[in-house]
Amino acid sequence: MKTGPLALTLGDPAGIGPEIIVKAWAQLRQTGPAFLVVGDSQSLASASGSGASIVRRVISPDEAAKVFPDAIPVLDIPLRAPVISGQPTSAAAKSVIQWIETAVGLALSGQVCGVVTAPIAKAPLYEAGFAFPGHTEFLGELTQATSFDGARGPIMMLAVPGLRTTLVTVHEPIAKLPSVLSIEKVVNAGLVTAQALRRDFGIEAPRLAVAGLNPHAGESGTIGREEHDIIAPAVRALRDLGVDATGPAPADSLFPEEMRSRYDAALCMYHDQALIPVKMLDFWGGVNVTLGLPIVRTSPDHGTAFDIAGRGLARADSLIAALRMADEIATRRAA
Known part of the structure; x- marks a missing residue:
């Protein structure tokens, strides 16, 4: 059976994280999945509109599961300096990092069944010396992630009903893609994608559609050689390793409904190639899943939205979907 609730990190306290956590708890408090917030309890109390009355400091995940129907359980790790909604600051960076590290530690020790992370802003973290491009890479370092058969995570997946996309490169500038693809x-x-589809999504014989990099998948090498020199040989290697992979396919033809019915995940070469179709299908409900980790991790598929933080406008749809997906994956792994 699963052990403990989910650990939910607060994210950037100046963003919409505290607000959407309160809204998610209000919707899930009776049905679950239960979660333990790792972060600053005062930020949650301020975002709730009800003050501290619906926030409960706890000392363990077991205690969190018990109080969840009545209050938002928080493993309180206070901010080192005050934060104002909508005004990001590097002064909060050490706390944000500590919240992530703590949640991952709870998951690695088996005290929680998975980690869900509210959005962080990279610029304030970089100002404080954060050395990773984002959550995904940091989680890989914290967990020293290695998947099965020698394949190594972390790999980013974006998921909405009807479409899953995974990324070969994540936060690389477009200009560098030809030199970093291999x-x-x-x-x-x-x-990693095929393994995760089997283990985490219950798909016994996963099908992968592999996108090309260039327009028209290179047009037989006349609009770029990456498909011929890199992607096609990789697809052949995947098939030799027992993965049902097809491609490289022109990315502009991969995502109509009829095409999506032919595969279980689309393997994309870069960030926007994977994220644009997902957000077009379901802008509010997308989930970011990190594959190839020894722990379960999901997050909302959106950012900190500083422009609306503290105004009561943020929607919790994506966070709720991320919590439910993390719970589903943890249940499958336990089975």
Whole structure:
């Protein structure tokens, strides 16, 4: 059976994280999944509109599960300096990092069944010396992630009903893509994706559609050589390793409904190639899943939204979907 609730990190306290956590709890308090917030309890109390009355400091995940129907359980790790909604500051960076580290530690020790992370802003973290491009890479370092068969995570997946996309590269500038793509990276991402589809999503024989990099998938090498030199050999290698992979396919033809019925995940070469179709299908409900970790991790598929933070406008749809998906994956892994 699963152990403990989910650990939910507060994210950037100046963003919409505290607000959407309160809204998610209000919707899930009776049905679950239960979660333990790792972060600053005062930020949650301020975002609730009800003050501290619906926030409960706890000392363990077991205690959190018991109080969840009545209050938002918080493992309180206070901010080192005050934060104002909508005004990001590097002064909060050490706390944000500590919240993530603490949640991952709880998951690695088996005290919680998974980690869900509210959005962080990278610029304030970089100002404080944060050395990772984002959550995904930091979680890989914290967990020293290695998947099955020698394939190594972390790999980012975006998921909405009807579509899953995974990324070979995540936060690389477009100008660098031809130099950073390799057969090994495409094969690794494909293996991790196939393994996760089996283990975490219950798909016994997963099908992968592999996107090309260039327009028209290179048009037989006349609009770029990456498909011929890198992606096609990687697809052949994946098939040799037992993965049902097809491609490289023109990315502009991969995402109509009829095409999506032919695969279980689309393996994309770069960030926007994977995220745009997901957000077009369900802008509010997308989930970011990190594959290839020894722990379960999901997050909302949106940012900190500083422009609306503290105004009561943020929607919790994506966070609620992330919590439910993390719970579903943890249940499958336990089984």
